[in-house]
Amino acid sequence: MNATEIYEALCVLAKSLYDECTQRLNSVPHQNKTERKALLLEQGMYGLSLRAGLMYMTLSDDKARDVIKVRQIVFERITKEEYPQIYSQYEMMCDEEKQCMVSALQGEVFLRTQTYNKDIAELEYAQSKGLCDKVFELKIKTGALENVFNTWSDWRRENGIYPNVRLEGCDGEQS
Numbered sequence: 001m002n003a004t005e006i007y008e009a010l011c012v013l014a015k016s017l018y019d020e021c022t023q024r025l026n027s028v029p030h031q032n033k034t035e036r037k038a039l040l041l042e043q044g045m046y047g048l049s050l051r052a053g054l055m056y057m058t059l060s061d062d063k064a065r066d067v068i069k070v071r072q073i074v075f076e077r078i079t080k081e082e083y084p085q086i087y088s089q090y091e092m093m094c095d096e097e098k099q100c101m102v103s104a105l106q107g108e109v110f111l112r113t114q115t116y117n118k119d120i121a122e123l124e125y126a127q128s129k130g131l132c133d134k135v136f137e138l139k140i141k142t143g144a145l146e147n148v149f150n151t152w153s154d155w156r157r158e159n160g161i162y163p164n165v166r167l168e169g170c171d172g173e174q175s
Contacts (some may be wrong), residue, residue, distance in 0.1 A: 003068055003099035004146075006161060010107060011056050013151050017144075018046035030082065038140050045144035053107035053148070068099050071106045078113050086165060104161050107147055112167055116145045 001009075025039040046087070050056040054095045079087040090101055119142050126134035157163040 001100070001159065001161060002040070003103040004094075006100055006103040009055070009155060009159075010104070010152055011050070012058060013044060013155055014049045014054060014056070014107075014148060017148060017151060018043060018050060021046055021144075030092055038136075041140040042144045045141050046148065049107065049111060049145065049148045052114070053111040067106070068102045071110065072098070072102050075102050075106045075109060078109050082113055083109065083167065088165075101162065104156060105165065108152055109142060111145060111148070116149075119145075134156050144175060 002080070021039060021043045025043060028035050028039060030036065046122065055070065076087070079090060086101075086105070090098060093101065119138055123135065123142060125140035126138060153167075155161075156165070
């Protein structure tokens with residue numbers, strides 16, 4: 001698979017999660033405020049994975065090339081700092097393979113370091129302080145992103161696209 005195909009496949013997966021959540025939201029009566037709030041939070045995180053993680057719907061018709069171009073420098077900086085083993089592997093690749101890696105991993109790398117890790121820390125704090133409303137919100141947000149990450153990771157594994165790369169660890173260990 002080339003970088004464009006990888007990018008498009010990840011977009012389809014994230015869009016499917018968003019659409020499925022939208023269907024669930026549309027089936028919940030408006031008087032079920034708590035359930036609707038939970039689904040709106042979840043839907044928002046799926047939307048974030050599309051907009052911020054994949055930069056979907058924000059670029060030209062050749063989105064994959066634009067995303068790689070825009071995110072490659074950010075991907076390199078983040079992996080160098082947060083995932084040194086992935087960065088070492090990346091440095092040894094030819095340009096085409098680098099583009100594939102950026103397509104396959106940049107959305108998750110970006111979302112983990114810019115949103116998810118902070119939300120997890122905030123969740124732990126809220127739990128320690130007994131802030132029930134904040135715990136409710138953060139569990140939904142982190143759970144939705146975990147769903148996105150697992151969906152992308154499963155797809156990568158099923159398609160042999162960096163199947164052994166784990167981003168949930170601090171150093172991007174290979175399993």
